[in-house]
Amino acid sequence: MSAIAIKGWCPGALRPMQSGDGLVVRIRPRGGRLEARQAAGIADLAARYGNGLIDLTSRANLQIRGVSEGYPALIDGLAELGLLDADSDTEAQRNILVTPFWTVDDDTHSLTAELEGALAGVSLDLPTKFGFAIDDGSERVLAGASADIRIERDRNGGPLVRPDGAQFGLSVARSEAVQVALALAEWFVASGGARGEKRRMAAHLADGASLPELLRGDAEPAAPSADPLPGLYPTGAMVGVAFGHMTHQVLSQLAGCGQALRVTPWRMVLVEGMHEMPRGVGLITDADDPALRVIACSGAPRCREAHADTRALASALASFVPADARLHVSGCAKGCAHSGSADVTLVASGEGFDLIRRGTTRDAPVVRGLTRSDLIANPSVLMGGH
Numbered sequence: 233m234s235a236i237a238i239k240g241w242c243p244g245a246l247r248p249m250q251s252g253d254g255l256v257v258r259i260r261p262r263g264g265r266l267e268a269r270q271a272a273g274i275a276d277l278a279a280r281y282g283n284g285l286i287d288l289t290s291r292a293n294l295q296i297r298g299v300s301e302g303y304p305a306l307i308d309g310l311a312e313l314g315l316l317d318a319d320s321d322t323e324a325q326r327n328i329l330v331t332p333f334w335t336v337d338d339d340t341h342s343l344t345a346e347l348e349g350a351l352a353g354v355s356l357d358l359p360t361k362f363g364f365a366i367d368d369g370s371e372r373v374l375a376g377a378s379a380d381i382r383i384e385r386d387r388n389g390g391p392l393v394r395p396d397g398a399q400f401g402l403s404v405a406r407s408e409a410v411q412v413a414l415a416l417a418e419w420f421v422a423s424g425g426a427r428g429e430k431r432r433m434a435a436h437l438a439d440g441a442s443l444p445e446l447l448r449g450d451a452e453p454a455a456p457s458a459d460p461l462p463g464l465y466p467t468g469a470m471v472g473v474a475f476g477h478m479t480h481q482v483l484s485q486l487a488g489c490g491q492a493l494r495v496t497p498w499r500m501v502l503v504e505g506m507h508e509m510p511r512g513v514g515l516i517t518d519a520d521d522p523a524l525r526v527i528a529c530s531g532a533p534r535c536r537e538a539h540a541d542t543r544a545l546a547s548a549l550a551s552f553v554p555a556d557a558r559l560h561v562s563g564c565a566k567g568c569a570h571s572g573s574a575d576v577t578l579v580a581s582g583e584g585f586d587l588i589r590r591g592t593t594r595d596a597p598v599v600r601g602l603t604r605s606d607l608i609a610n611p612s613v614l615m616g617g618h
């Protein structure tokens with residue numbers, strides 16, 4: 233077993249990240265799917281070698297938290313479950329989001345396997361946050377999720393490949409989609425995108441990078457859909473966990489349904505083929521649950537950078553957030569849990585919470601220095617009341 237390489241950003245299983253509660257070991261399920269035995273195995277490993285807590289991330293990955301000297305045994309266990317890549321570079325590059333609504337009759341599964349195989353065979357030197365999305369249903373369910381190169385469908389159902397940030401994509405034959413996606417990634421690196429400040433495709437295009445003629449298209453992608461909610465879908469039962477944070481018992485319970493789990497970027501999992509909602513402690517099964525209106529990063533004491541216990545505050549405020557609004561509570565300005573905009577964002581600092589409206593953790597606050605007690609005593613301040 234190679235020595236532990238501790239990095240400060242985007243951990244993997246082979247490259248864990250040190251956090252306030254120990255090592256964070258991130259698992260990237262192939263094709264966004266875990267067999268029931270793999271899910272049960274992860275729950276068992278989290279209980280034995282971590283602190284028993286598991287995160288569902290906005291990249292549709294799982295993180296085992298609180299790992300220390302049991303790390304080598306944990307890695308051996310993940311290898312036995314078929315959840316490890318050949319090396320940490322291959323793992324880091326296999327950053328693929330997959331629509332959880334695929335069926336055995338469509339192209340999603342085969343496209344994903346082809347892209348995973350192609351990425352394993354090349355070294356593109358992509359930034360660690362750079363990723364791909366396979367979102368080839370009749371609506372784009374991953375439109376709001378983080379990805380840099382997207383394989384989608386156009387308004388007539390034909391496949392297209394689109395760099396994130398571009399309004400239109402390039403129409404392709406099914407057999408060309410993966411090669412065009414890789415060509416876009418190569419162009420991104422060759423044209424300096426990996427050296428930019430943000431190191432993401434949309435920022436690169438916004439900075440004026442011009443796509444070569446061969447990779448530029450005029451196909452309009454299918455309409456985006458709203459983020460899914462807990463409930464029954466033709467492909468299975470979608471259930472959430474508050475803040476994407478669950479105990480090993482909750483994952484065990486889901487694995488006990490006996491079906492594969494499809495992991496989503498919405499802090500929910502789809503229990504494949506299940507036609508009734510699983511019930512159990514720690515599961516969000518009601519689409520109106522206030523916990524779905526709040527997003528919070530790990531926060532204190534789990535993250536060493538955090539200035540506040542974000543999840544405790546978000547839980548206390550959730551019922552004051554209107555059903556159609558979103559509150560993001562971040563333990564510092566990095567905004568790990570949500571890089572996009574939210575109706576209200578609270579960012580903890582050494583001087584209290586900054587409040588930002590319709591923006592991200594990087595935008596200018598309208599109020600500074602709010603205390604936890606201020607917010608709980610007067611939650612109407614969130615939405616602009618007094």
Ligand code: SF4
Nearest residue numbers: 529535538563564568
């Ligand atoms: S955003 Fe939250 S999890 Fe990320 S570094 Fe800051 S405090 Fe830690």
